[in-house]
Amino acid sequence: MKGDFPTLFERSRSGRRGTRPPSVGDVDLAAMLGADNMRSEPARLPELDELSVVRHYTNLSRRQVGVDTSFYPLGSCTMKYNPRASEAAAALFTELHPYQDPESVQGALQIIYELQEYLAEITGMDAVTLQPAAGAHGELTGMMLIRAYHESRGEGEQRRVVLVPDSAHGSNPASSMMAGFVVREIPSGADGEVDLNELRAALGPEVAAIMLTNPNTLGLFERKILELIDAAHQQGVQLYYDGANLNAIMGWARPGDMGFDVIHLNLHKTFSTPHGGGGPGSGPVGAKAHLAPFLPVPTVKREGERYLFDYDRPQTIGRMRSFYGNFGVMVRAYTYIRMLGAAGLKRSSALAVLNANYLRKKLKDAGYIIPHDRLCKHEFVAQPPAGLHALDVAKALLDYGYHPPTIYFPLIVKEALMIEPTETESQETLDEYVTVMAEIARRGQEDPDWISHTPYSTPVRRLDEVSANRHPRLRWKPEE
Amino acid sequence: MKGDFPTLFERSRSGRRGTRPPSVGDVDLAAMLGADNMRSEPARLPELDELSVVRHYTNLSRRQVGVDTSFYPLGSCTMKYNPRASEAAAALFTELHPYQDPESVQGALQIIYELQEYLAEITGMDAVTLQPAAGAHGELTGMMLIRAYHESRGEGEQRRVVLVPDSAHGSNPASSMMAGFVVREIPSGADGEVDLNELRAALGPEVAAIMLTNPNTLGLFERKILELIDAAHQQGVQLYYDGANLNAIMGWARPGDMGFDVIHLNLHKTFSTPHGGGGPGSGPVGAKAHLAPFLPVPTVKREGERYLFDYDRPQTIGRMRSFYGNFGVMVRAYTYIRMLGAAGLKRSSALAVLNANYLRKKLKDAGYIIPHDRLCKHEFVAQPPAGLHALDVAKALLDYGYHPPTIYFPLIVKEALMIEPTETESQETLDEYVTVMAEIARRGQEDPDWISHTPYSTPVRRLDEVSANRHPRLRWKPEE
């Protein structure tokens, strides 16, 4: 009895009204705005009563899964529980305007200041900006810092190359490009880690930076990290740390202590603010002292009992975003850090790693291939048993009520299933998941037709992506 | 792939913790409480982490429908849109203690006072108490007022009988009984209205009151209401108005003007506060001046600029509830009345009646039987076409995404489908519903096997109610 789910526009009826703003009485808009400046016809927004709006979005949400509904082991995304306490905290700070007199927002500035400090402490960096709006935005900021640093030393023209492992997230090369760099890929070794010799060979006076995430996207800790960074530093190369995987090592190791010069964090991953269906997030950037002069302005500083915006950074790269960043996300992360403290963060990382290793072991027993079968960190990459495709396993999982892992990433592993269970999932959830994965493997091998047509029980089934790309329909239009 | 949905208890793991209250450090509870008074073992509550709690209730809610998800034409229940503005309003008043100094809750008292006044105005009564917690509680209160009134006139012993039409809601006779009365049923006439001759015949010095709802539970306005009340009053009989159906006549007629002596309202119906899966509601009682001395205490009165609790009612029946009633529900109803005003209430009733009549006409065209096919008010009673059962039609509707009407009530119509669309549903919703009802009728007649096994697509299908009544399992117990 599933049919098409109508759009807002199809539910619209001419003249229908929802919520009504205060009436302004008789105003001569044309006189105030200039008749020539006015819109000739109203925007064709949907016309709905309030109940229709509520039903539409309520039912849309029932066609959607999230961490709140199901296990969501999406590798690289850290889909952990998003505490409702953090939502309650954020709601206390919604009615602040960014241009208020700073004396009237001392509480907000204190949060920014303290969060800068906490993140510096957690990562081992010297200075932090909270301005970037997401991880990739943080990457861009960080890479611009490196650019500015080299420029300040007269090496701006010369150092144009950024080395990025072939296992890197796509945003790393893309951010390097936007920061004006040329990207060179470094192959991973057979052990899944950066090949130190290849890297050494690639280093040179034209290299500005290396972007790494550690543990890397295979979930493996780069064991030669100290050596690697040392080699790079000797050549004047800066080290960028993609913090998307920080959930693996909080309280166990700090990128700063490894030698990284600049990092970004994803507050929406590691610090458990909700992903909101794709955002908003927050991508703070931490820098070592030598890069701090270039940070975007403003940051927040403390003078005695007062908190002030600090614009005093003459070498700044400039601004990356209007205002001060995604403050609402910062409040959530701040609340989270205050609740967990050092011990809670450390325990969270340990249990994230425990869950991943447990699942790795159990899935291997269940017939999945683990291409790099060693101690992993918060995630690992598996491959389906012979004859099965990652996509089909993912679609079959939907019928069992699970959100699938990340698939076909990292690119260096064929048929990759990148699995990150996070620390907020229980042993029995992992066990049930393994049972289902085993059943999918068995049934899929016995009955290829079955698996290639999964899912069966979702609101819609496999969708025609080819035609969506060939003939995209990117907005609703009335039937002609 | 639907399986059993685990209970909280099955999700529990010994030693698992959720949210943690502040620790009290070392306290010697046995010393403070007396060792003999202490519990010997902890209550076996479920032990869960916070994510499990969130997922459990989120997924439970996804196994539930409400006005927010679907058309819900449940007769007698007024399942109209519950404005989110009213929820926002109620959230402003949660942190008030009932025993606060009255000077510190003047805003709350003002709301109570003004709501008493508004409800008196809307119903045409002289005084209102907001103390009763629901409609049936209001009935009990109202019937006690009548009892006290007769007692005050020395007729308490004599007037023990309450007349209730056979179409009345079950709570009417039940409330009469709890108020110490004996109930006598009055048959309805062929036209679905109270038979005036039967009623006249039933009147006498032993009769304390008549309980009516008007429009009655068939959705029909009792056209002879003035005559009827007049006849009763001449015999010293009090008239009770069950306000469950007030949504039909707001701004069009007032029970007080019809001559009713006492009424209750259901704020969770007419005034659009949410039903919450069965409550809480609020059942204010309005009384004419001669009954006002008996109202429960306290009510709220105004003196100049101040609002005070009024305990000065020496003839009061006493208290019906702790404190002042369901204040949070009152705030919602108050907000609703302030948003709609007189014009909005009147228009709402008119459109509720329009929707009901439109649906009545259309369903008749679609083959349903309308036993009393005349102008109805906010609801009407239909019967399925020959050969079909109300229950089966209801269950089939579930597969089409609708909540069914009330079925097998009122008792005087066989196979009753009692349909109340409310004013917040649109013409196209009604049209689509009629299409589905027509299809169910056609398909059900063609294929009795199909309809008798509906629903097919719900989280569970028809449930074994017989065994649930024979061998009730009213609490979870671990498997033996």
Add this chain to the structure above:
Amino acid sequence: MDFTPHTPEEVQAMLAELGLSDLRQLFADLPQEILEPQLRLPEPLGEQEALSLLRSLAAKNASAEKSFLGGAVRPHFIPSVVPALMSRGEFLTAYTPYQPEVSQGVLQAIFEYQTMIAELTGLDVSNASLYDGASALAEGVLLALRQTRRMAVVVSQGVHPEYRQVLATYLHAVGAELRTIELAGGLTAPAEFDETVGAVVLQNPNFLGAIENPSSWIAAAHASGALVVYVTDPLSLALLKPPGAWGADVAVGDGQPLGNPMNFGGPQFGYIAVRDKLLRQLPGRLVSETRDVDGRRGYVLALAAREQHIRRAKAKSNITTNSQLSALMAAVYLAALGPQGLADVAAAAVAKAHALAAQLASLPGLELVTPRPFFNEFTLRLPAPAAVVRAQLAKRGLQAATPVPEEYGDNLALFSATERHSDDDLRSLLDGIKEVLA
């Protein structure tokens, strides 16, 4: 504004379908003499204006979130998951789950609630909720009278005075007799019950805060054939011996302390739990586990033959709408805390209350009236009327000193503390009281 979707054209089209042209014609069957009264109500407001009005009314109240007031309602901390989950539209806007196939959410949640209340009270069966603690007491007593077919009730003065008032109102209506036994030294005095007594009621901890030893009352009641109705704060059951273990037959009380906001005294919910043998007398809704036609576990309303919509004038109660959502809030609260969390909340409340009592009782002119042991509330004798002290404290932003009715003595005030109070909060109260009494 209103919430109707109808455009003027749609109204006309729908009227036309009925052969009508004007909404007024829909009311043609009403007596003309009473038609279309002019309602004098304030002008309609849009949402924005309505919410500003409500905000201005809210601003005329002082928050009691740190209040030391007691008497069945207290400011406990509510974890954020509780309102977040209960505000989901499916829970908020559903009716009573009469159609179980699409109401498993509410039904299972009730089933789990029933289980938790049974566990807390140490009794066999809980219903789905009643209005509040006071009406739950009245229902519990009526149940006992039905079961024993007796018409007298004995109640300890230790029961909340408003509860006793409600009980008196209900009992008067059915012609039952209510006898009250006064407290002696803050505790329920020993009593004997004759064979007219069908129900014996005590509260533990009692209204003054004292923990009672109910053994002898319960033994005496049972000896005379009466049933025992035991009123208790469900939070106390995290630590104290439950009614079932003491031998009570019926437990009732107010659920507010379990995850419900104070709401100026409502909504909250009444709970009731009984021994199995009383099941058929139990008022209100009950949910039972069962199976569907495919063998899947599911839940349905059960034993409806006790209820008004089936049994009408012979129903066990008239209750229809109850306090479902408030009860579900309690269930979420209990699930979020677990047994250890609940015990921690109770222990914190006890510890704070004892600390507060020690501090206050040490002030000159204040005397602790509640005998030890007490739980999280206690009564002090003040050198001035409690209402005056309360008003003076309120002027200082402190909400405390609930006046205790004169029947218990002069100038008595009830105090309570919860896990929500910090040591600073206690100190503020102490300083405030010193100032007020100076």
Add this chain to the structure above:
Amino acid sequence: MDFTPHTPEEVQAMLAELGLSDLRQLFADLPQEILEPQLRLPEPLGEQEALSLLRSLAAKNASAEKSFLGGAVRPHFIPSVVPALMSRGEFLTAYTPYQPEVSQGVLQAIFEYQTMIAELTGLDVSNASLYDGASALAEGVLLALRQTRRMAVVVSQGVHPEYRQVLATYLHAVGAELRTIELAGGLTAPAEFDETVGAVVLQNPNFLGAIENPSSWIAAAHASGALVVYVTDPLSLALLKPPGAWGADVAVGDGQPLGNPMNFGGPQFGYIAVRDKLLRQLPGRLVSETRDVDGRRGYVLALAAREQHIRRAKAKSNITTNSQLSALMAAVYLAALGPQGLADVAAAAVAKAHALAAQLASLPGLELVTPRPFFNEFTLRLPAPAAVVRAQLAKRGLQAATPVPEEYGDNLALFSATERHSDDDLRSLLDGIKEVLA
């Protein structure tokens, strides 16, 4: 506290499964010299303590809900349905909808959002959102440079100064040139563009609040082969001629005025809409309608070949996480208001702003600097530095007088009004300013 479910026994059992006995062993592959730093962070707090801390921090801020501050963020009224719907866990806790079969909720909501933005701007395609207005401007300009293969950008000084700063940062990185054309009399001065210019940027209404006539700029830009990037407040499009109708190629701006709280400046969202011919250059996520194998309509992410996860260093942008939930809030807001409601909001803001301007400009020493016509914001010259006036007003509980950078003149302040302001609010501000300037 933390949010892990593991009991000590479970941790041991899981470790044993791995042949380990201690969590430390999970980190054996890390260099020992950096292992287990002692993090100096405040002690952990339970939820109750954490929320009281946050409440005490919140109390150190003054609410700007009645603020007259402007500059891309304003206190509009948000209907209660918006937060109620957006707080549903499925919207809140989902990731980017990579698995469309279980993500139709978010996907369809984006599709509808894209449609609404296209309608408002009068352009063909909108993406799913960008971070904010400023970064949306930068992305829009980069898009134009890619399309035109040119490396110079001309921007009117009428564009929000922070937006221009962000633009400068982005352009510096890719080595593009940024030229600024100063305002003349509060309006963008006429200009001609040479053939190195790939993008021409103006804002309407401009930063000082004035409504521009962009025709000649747009004509000149197009004559020289440049694309026009048009910055505008989406609320203004309820009444004003949309960028598409003026001939602009790209429209960008900040979506906060549409149903998003001010959030101290974030989160909010950036929107971007372009003409069809620019589609393949558009950064960020896009949703397309399509069909499933059973022929049912559904929605999927489309044209991902533009994005970083496919195209890597050749992607159209690095954007990954965007501002989805904020954009969906805007969609719910627009759905709740409809075209007439949105026009009413805009008209109310215009009327209030014009009333306020008239009142303020009549005060001695205050001069209206923004030429008419203006929309809902305007600039005044004050007799004292705006930051000082703002601080003085803030002490009186009034949030107003955004300082306008010196590049626009001395002692300038931006004012705005919205439908949320009552006549009393306007009067309070007037009185406050009188006091401050007295």
